[in-house]
Amino acid sequence: MAPYRIALIPGDGIGITVTQAALAVAGKALPGRLETVTFPWSCDFYLQTGQMMPQDGIETLRGFDAIYLGAVGWPEKVPDSVSLHGLLLPIRKAFVQYANIRPHRLLPGVEGPLRKGGFDILCIRENTEGEYSGAGGRVHQGTKDEVAVETAIFTRAGVERILRFGFEQARKRSGKLASVTKSNAQKYSMVFWDEVTKEVAADYPDVTVSHYHIDAIAARMVMDPQSLDVVVASNLFGDILTDLGAAIQGGLGFAASANINPDRTAPSMFEPVHGSAPDIAHLGIANPLAAIWSAAMMLEHLGEPEAASRIMAAMETTTARGIGTVPGRDKTDDITHAVLAALD
Amino acid sequence: MAPYRIALIPGDGIGITVTQAALAVAGKALPGRLETVTFPWSCDFYLQTGQMMPQDGIETLRGFDAIYLGAVGWPEKVPDSVSLHGLLLPIRKAFVQYANIRPHRLLPGVEGPLRKGGFDILCIRENTEGEYSGAGGRVHQGTKDEVAVETAIFTRAGVERILRFGFEQARKRSGKLASVTKSNAQKYSMVFWDEVTKEVAADYPDVTVSHYHIDAIAARMVMDPQSLDVVVASNLFGDILTDLGAAIQGGLGFAASANINPDRTAPSMFEPVHGSAPDIAHLGIANPLAAIWSAAMMLEHLGEPEAASRIMAAMETTTARGIGTVPGRDKTDDITHAVLAALD
Numbered sequence: 001m002a003p004y005r006i007a008l009i010p011g012d013g014i015g016i017t018v019t020q021a022a023l024a025v026a027g028k029a030l031p032g033r034l035e036t037v038t039f040p041w042s043c044d045f046y047l048q049t050g051q052m053m054p055q056d057g058i059e060t061l062r063g064f065d066a067i068y069l070g071a072v073g074w075p076e077k078v079p080d081s082v083s084l085h086g087l088l089l090p091i092r093k094a095f096v097q098y099a100n101i102r103p104h105r106l107l108p109g110v111e112g113p114l115r116k117g118g119f120d121i122l123c124i125r126e127n128t129e130g131e132y133s134g135a136g137g138r139v140h141q142g143t144k145d146e147v148a149v150e151t152a153i154f155t156r157a158g159v160e161r162i163l164r165f166g167f168e169q170a171r172k173r174s175g176k177l178a179s180v181t182k183s184n185a186q187k188y189s190m191v192f193w194d195e196v197t198k199e200v201a202a203d204y205p206d207v208t209v210s211h212y213h214i215d216a217i218a219a220r221m222v223m224d225p226q227s228l229d230v231v232v233a234s235n236l237f238g239d240i241l242t243d244l245g246a247a248i249q250g251g252l253g254f255a256a257s258a259n260i261n262p263d264r265t266a267p268s269m270f271e272p273v274h275g276s277a278p279d280i281a282h283l284g285i286a287n288p289l290a291a292i293w294s295a296a297m298m299l300e301h302l303g304e305p306e307a308a309s310r311i312m313a314a315m316e317t318t319t320a321r322g323i324g325t326v327p328g329r330d331k332t333d334d335i336t337h338a339v340l341a342a343l344d
Numbered sequence: 345m346a347p348y349r350i351a352l353i354p355g356d357g358i359g360i361t362v363t364q365a366a367l368a369v370a371g372k373a374l375p376g377r378l379e380t381v382t383f384p385w386s387c388d389f390y391l392q393t394g395q396m397m398p399q400d401g402i403e404t405l406r407g408f409d410a411i412y413l414g415a416v417g418w419p420e421k422v423p424d425s426v427s428l429h430g431l432l433l434p435i436r437k438a439f440v441q442y443a444n445i446r447p448h449r450l451l452p453g454v455e456g457p458l459r460k461g462g463f464d465i466l467c468i469r470e471n472t473e474g475e476y477s478g479a480g481g482r483v484h485q486g487t488k489d490e491v492a493v494e495t496a497i498f499t500r501a502g503v504e505r506i507l508r509f510g511f512e513q514a515r516k517r518s519g520k521l522a523s524v525t526k527s528n529a530q531k532y533s534m535v536f537w538d539e540v541t542k543e544v545a546a547d548y549p550d551v552t553v554s555h556y557h558i559d560a561i562a563a564r565m566v567m568d569p570q571s572l573d574v575v576v577a578s579n580l581f582g583d584i585l586t587d588l589g590a591a592i593q594g595g596l597g598f599a600a601s602a603n604i605n606p607d608r609t610a611p612s613m614f615e616p617v618h619g620s621a622p623d624i625a626h627l628g629i630a631n632p633l634a635a636i637w638s639a640a641m642m643l644e645h646l647g648e649p650e651a652a653s654r655i656m657a658a659m660e661t662t663t664a665r666g667i668g669t670v671p672g673r674d675k676t677d678d679i680t681h682a683v684l685a686a687l688d
C-alpha cells in the first residue's frame with residue numbers, strides 16, 4: 001500500500017521536541033507507512049523571511065494526507081497575534097477543519113488536580129469562525145479616544161455543521177450533549193447558537209441536550225466533570241474549555257487535539273493543545289504524551305484504528321508504570337522510549 | 345447618624361431567599377443604620393408588566409447609597425437574554441460600576457474540589473463594555489444563509505480605568521497583577537488591551553505584571569491557583585474566571601461580588617456571583633454565604649469596615665464549625681442563624 005503523506009510542521013520551542021517524539025511513535029506503530037515532509041515554518045522562519053509560511057504554503061499542504069503540527073508561537077521573537085494568524089489559524093480555516101476534537105480523561109497513574117477523577121469528556125470545538133473571525137479594527141489609535149472592536153461572526157452553515165458533528169459523536173457515546181453559549185449576555189451570536197441547537201436537536205431525538213452558559217460549565221468542569229460527556233462550543237469557548245479539560249486531566253502535557261475536516265475535502269491537522277512553552281524549550285522535559293495521543297488521533301483519522309489503539313495502549317502502559325505522569329519530572333526522551341518499548 | 349439607604353432587588357428564585365439572609369446579617373452588624381426599600385423587579389414582574397423594571401427604574405435607584413441584588417433570571421419564564429439585558433446589565437452600565445470585584449479563597453472548613461488549597465485571588469472584572477456591549481445583529485434570520493454578528497467594543501477610557509483600578513489593588517496586596525487577554529487570536533481588542541496594560545504598568549513600577557491568555561489562566565486557576573493574586577480581565581473573561589474562582593473555592597454558594605463605581609458618582613451594587621437556580625428555588629437549601637459575603641463588601645464600601653470585618657469573622661466561625669460548608673446539605677435558615685449567632 002502507498003504510504004500516507006504527512007506534512008510535519010514542528011513549529012517553535014517544545015513543538016519541535018514533541019513532534020519528533022510523536023512521529024517516532026507513529027512510525028513504529030505503522031512501520032514504513034508514513035512518509036513525512038518537514039516544513040520549518042515558525043517564528044524563526046518569520047524572522048528570516050517576514051512570513052510565517054511561504055505565500056503558497058496552503059497550496060503546498062493541500063496535497064498531503066494529514067498535517068502534524070507541534071506548536072507555534074514565541075512571543076519574544078514575534079507577537080502571538082502575528083505568528084498565530086500567519087500559520088495555525090489560516091490552516092484551520094483554509095482546510096475547513098471545522099471540528100476541533102479534544103478528549104479529556106485521566107490516563108492511568110495520573111493524579112490530576114481534582115480530588116475526584118472518573119470523568120471522560122469529549123470537547124468538540126468550532127474551529128473556523130465565531131470569535132476567531134479576525135474581523136475588527138481600531139480608531140484613534142494611540143490617543144485617549146481610541147476604540148477597538150472585534151466582531152464575532154457566526155454563520156448558520158458554520159454553527160449547524162459543528163452541532164451536527166457533535167450530535168453524531170453524542171450518539172456514538174452516551175447520548176448526552178452539552179451545548180455552550182453565553183446567551184444571557186451576548187444576545188445576537190449566542191441566542192442564534194441556542195436556536196440552531198434546538199433545531200438540530202429535533203433531528204436527534206435520541207440525544208439529550210443540556211444548555212450551559214460558558215461560566216457555568218467552566219465551573220462544572222471543576223466541580224462535577226463526571227456529569228459531562230460530549231461538549232460542543234464555539235471557537236473561543238471551546239478554546240477555554242479545552243485548556244480547562246487539559247488542567248483537570250493533569251496538565252497541558254496530556255491534552256491531544258485533532259482539527260478535522262469531516263468532509264475530507266482537504267487534509268486534517270493534528271497537534272497537542274499545549275503551546276511552544278519557550279520557558280522550558282531547552283530543558284528536554286516537555287511531556288510528549290499529548291503529542292503522541294494527537295498522533296494516534298491522526299492514524300485513526302487516516303483509517304488505521306488498530307495502530308491508533310496500539311499507541312493508546314502503549315501510552316497507558318507507560319503512565320500506569322508512573323512514567324510521564326508528573327509534569328516536569330521525567331525527560332521527554334525517557335517518556336518517548338517507554339512508549340516505544342511498550343509498543344513492542 | 346443618618347441610615348444608609350439600600351435599594352433591595354431580590355430578583356428571582358434563590359435570589360429572594362439569600363437577599364433576606366444577607367440583609368438580616370447586615371442589619372444585625374449595623375443595627376438601625378440600614379434603611380431598605382424593596383423593588384420586586386424580576387421575571388414575574390416582567391410577566392405582569394412586560395418590563396424587567398419600570399421605565400424610570402434607573403432614576404429611582406440613583407438616589408440610594410447602594411443597591412443589593414439577589415439574582416435575576418428564570419429562563420422558563422423569560423429568556424435570559426431579555427431578563428439580564430432588562431435589569432442586571434443596564435444597572436452595571438448606567439451607574440458606571442466599572443469594577444466588578446470578586447474574591448476567591450477557601451473559607452475555613454470548606455474543602456473545595458482541588459487537592460491543594462491555600463490560594464487567595466482577587467478578580468477584577470471590567471463591567472461596562474467589551475464583549476457585553478450589546479452591539480450586533482442578525483441577517484437572513486431563520487434561513488440557511490443566516491449570519492449573526494456580535495461586536496465587542498473596547499474604549500481606551502474603559503480599559504485604562506479598570507487596569508488602573510487593578511494596579512491600585514495589586515499595590516495594596518502582593519504587588520502582583522495578572523492581565524488576561526486572548527491576543528493570539530483576537531488581534532484588535534485584545535492586542536489593544538495588552539498595549540494599554542503596558543502603558544499603565546509604566547506608572548506602577550512596584551507592581552509585577554504577568555500577561556496570560558484566557559485559556560492558559562483558566563488552566564492555571566485549577567493547576568496552580570496559589571501563583572495568582574490580583575487578576576484583571578475583560579467583562580467576558582472576568583465572568584468565566586470568576587465562576588471558575590467560585591468553583592475552586594467550593595462552589596457558587598461561596599462567591600461574593602461587588603459592582604463598584606469607584607468614583608462614587610452613582611450607587612454601587614452588591615450581589616452574589618450565583619444565579620437564581622430555579623431548580624432548587626423552593627428547597628430552602630441555597631447557601632446564603634455568598635450573599636452574606638457580598639453584604640459585607642457593601643458595608644465596607646459604605647465606609648463601615650469594622651461591621652464588614654465582624655460579618656466576615658462570623659462567617660468564618662460558622663464554616664469553621666462545619667456549617668454551610670457542603671453544597672446542598674444545610675438549610676439556608678440554619679446557616680443564616682449560625683452566622684447571626686456568631687455575630688453576638
Ligand SMILES: CC(C)[C@H](C(=O)O)[C@@H](O)C(=O)O
Nearest residue numbers: 073084088239273528529559
Ligand atoms: C495558540 C492559539 C491561537 C490556539 C487557539 O486559541 O486556538 C491554542 O490556544 C489552541 O487551543 O489551539
Ligand SMILES: CC(C)[C@H](C(=O)O)[C@@H](O)C(=O)O
Nearest residue numbers: 184185215428432583617619
Ligand atoms: C447573569 C449573567 C448575565 C451575569 C454575567 O455574565 O455578568 C453573571 O453570570 C455574573 O457573573 O454576574
